[in-house]
Amino acid sequence: MANIVCYGEILWDVFPEHRKIGGAPLNVASRLKSFSNKVAMISAIGDDVPGKELLEYLNSNEINTSCIQTIKEYPTSEVHVSLNEKGSASYDIKYPCAWDKIDLHDDAENLVKNADAFVFGSLVARDYTSKNTLYKLIDVAKYKIFDLNLRRPYYTKDILVYLMNKADFIKFNDDELFEVSKYLGSKYNSLEQNLMYVAEQTNTKHVCVTKGSHGAVLLYGDKLYYNSGYLINVKDTVGAGDSFLGSLISKLLTNTNPQEAIDFACAVGALVAQSEGANPKLSDSDIETFINPL
Numbered sequence: 001m002a003n004i005v006c007y008g009e010i011l012w013d014v015f016p017e018h019r020k021i022g023g024a025p026l027n028v029a030s031r032l033k034s035f036s037n038k039v040a041m042i043s044a045i046g047d048d049v050p051g052k053e054l055l056e057y058l059n060s061n062e063i064n065t066s067c068i069q070t071i072k073e074y075p076t077s078e079v080h081v082s083l084n085e086k087g088s089a090s091y092d093i094k095y096p097c098a099w100d101k102i103d104l105h106d107d108a109e110n111l112v113k114n115a116d117a118f119v120f121g122s123l124v125a126r127d128y129t130s131k132n133t134l135y136k137l138i139d140v141a142k143y144k145i146f147d148l149n150l151r152r153p154y155y156t157k158d159i160l161v162y163l164m165n166k167a168d169f170i171k172f173n174d175d176e177l178f179e180v181s182k183y184l185g186s187k188y189n190s191l192e193q194n195l196m197y198v199a200e201q202t203n204t205k206h207v208c209v210t211k212g213s214h215g216a217v218l219l220y221g222d223k224l225y226y227n228s229g230y231l232i233n234v235k236d237t238v239g240a241g242d243s244f245l246g247s248l249i250s251k252l253l254t255n256t257n258p259q260e261a262i263d264f265a266c267a268v269g270a271l272v273a274q275s276e277g278a279n280p281k282l283s284d285s286d287i288e289t290f291i292n293p294l
Helices: 024-034 049-060 106-113 128-138 157-166 174-183 191-202 240-252 258-273 284-291
Strands: 003-007 011-014 019-022 038-046 064-071 077-083 089-093 117-121 144-147 169-173 206-210 216-220 223-227
Touching: 003 024, 003 106, 011 049, 019 024, 019 049, 024 038, 024 049, 024 117, 024 144, 024 240, 038 049, 038 106, 049 064, 064 106, 106 128, 117 128, 117 240, 128 157, 144 157, 144 240, 157 174, 157 191, 169 174, 169 191, 169 240, 174 191, 174 206, 191 206, 191 216, 206 240, 216 240, 216 258, 223 258, 240 258, 258 284
Parallel strands: 003 038, 003 117, 011 077, 038 064, 117 144, 144 169, 169 206
Antiparallel strands: 011 019, 077 089, 206 216, 216 223
């Protein structure tokens, strides 16, 4: 069991016919907690019903909410989600909202100092207040996990490069890898070459790239590990990458073999993609049967 703090957006994903709890850091936190890790969230909600419902969800899942601020001046975040015919999502993320205004408090700093790992993304850096808090928390974290979530127009090259250089572990999807490697001056065309290039340029020893239905590749301990994906019928891809990351972190932080870790994480991501919403409940037997069917 590891002690992990997740920082950033918590929100409601609003689909045409329903709404689901979401936000990449919250999704990662939920999956980490499902594997019995000790998990805390640092974020903010509005003084409204959607915010109270988010808080109730986190508390019911035994995720530490002591550092979730209530900000009366800004609403709890809602994101409108559209799915194409393949289940891939696009997002309309309203600005500003409560999680754009996360202030730095001593209790949050202490929480991060005492954690085994600190997970953050790029979206929360779109506003100065939450970005400044993130930068201060990074400086006290033991092991920094950067989960890129590139949502136009809410990121800049300078911020991404700064966060990558601070990180101990970086997670991309394949599109993000190629975009960011160009920022760093890469002339390579292959995924593996660009992965290694980014690792070298940012002095990051642990880098993972997801490839959608084609699995993922992980650089860990100077070695590349591969999973080629699982055959599924995609319902929606919302949260699949977040559950992948939460599963991978959970395994790696407890010293699981990296090949076993990436196989497990890809299976969990696939199971989420063939379910509705970002945080479906998955039992250990569901995952084991999926990886090794009888």
